[in-house]
Amino acid sequence: MIQKRSSLSQTAYLKIKKKIMRGDFIDENYTSQNQLVGELKMSRTPIITALQRLQHEGFVKVISNQGIVIQESSIKEINDFFDARIAIETYSIQRTINLLTNKDFDHLDEMITAQKQCCESQDYFSFVKLDADFHQYLLEVDGNSLFVQTMSNIRERLFYNSTCFFKKQQNMDDFIQGHIQILDALKQKNQQLAINELEDHIQSGKISLI
Structure with a gap:
């Protein structure tokens, strides 16, 4: 079960990262967990884990009760x-x-x-x-x-x-x-x-x- 969750999180990570790099969020510079759940057809748990990893790498900033801001480099x-x-x-x-x-x-x-x-x-x-x-x-x-x-x-x-x-x-x-x-x-x-x-x-x- 742990291995399956890890695999799902990796899949979510790769898909979200691809969307960021493809410029899917350029117009609004913003997304949300609900939006990603709908777009990726995945449950919330692997998406949350993927977002935590992407935040650590500097690609996004997760703001509690507000959403996910796509981070441009400083x-x-x-x-x-x-x-x-x-x-x-x-x-x-x-x-x-x-x-x-x-x-x-x-x-x-x-x-x-x-x-x-x-x-x-x-x-x-x-x-x-x-x-x-x-x-x-x-x-x-x-x-x-x-x-x-x-x-x-x-x-x-x-x-x-x-x-x-x-x-x-x-x-x-x-x-x-x-x-x-x-x-x-x-x-x-x-x-x-x-x-x-x-x-x-x-x-x-x-x-x-x-």
Whole structure:
């Protein structure tokens, strides 16, 4: 029975987290236990356990007798997250640049093309996911599993903020151009240019979200 409850709580956790990251609550920035019970077709107990976990991770704030507020990252958190990104990604790209193959370049080009399609269709959720995937792919080529996991956690925390931010055409265009410039530098095997383009791109995201 305990194992079943744990499994249900994990299911609720994953479903609620997906809804948050997909931007389901962006308009009101709010939900409730009753709303989640109806939407997930689950009992209240696993949902409460899932919400406690999500609150501990910083995704929501549960307010007694009022509801659940979806938490945007604070300015301090955004600063810390992006500083960590710059440190990890610029270090990692120095090793990645000599490991990338034409197959890797083709895959990264496909990501950029897919982002352009998301921009045209105003698919904000998929655009943000592709943005994260582009950077995550470069880390995975390097192969440092701690970097990969750390960045995955950071991007999850920033995902909600990013989905809100990318609801502007110009923002999406700017980030696509940033990826193009990073990829061009990587193709040239120009390490310093790649580092500069990557840092400028990440700094731009930090300034925009703040």
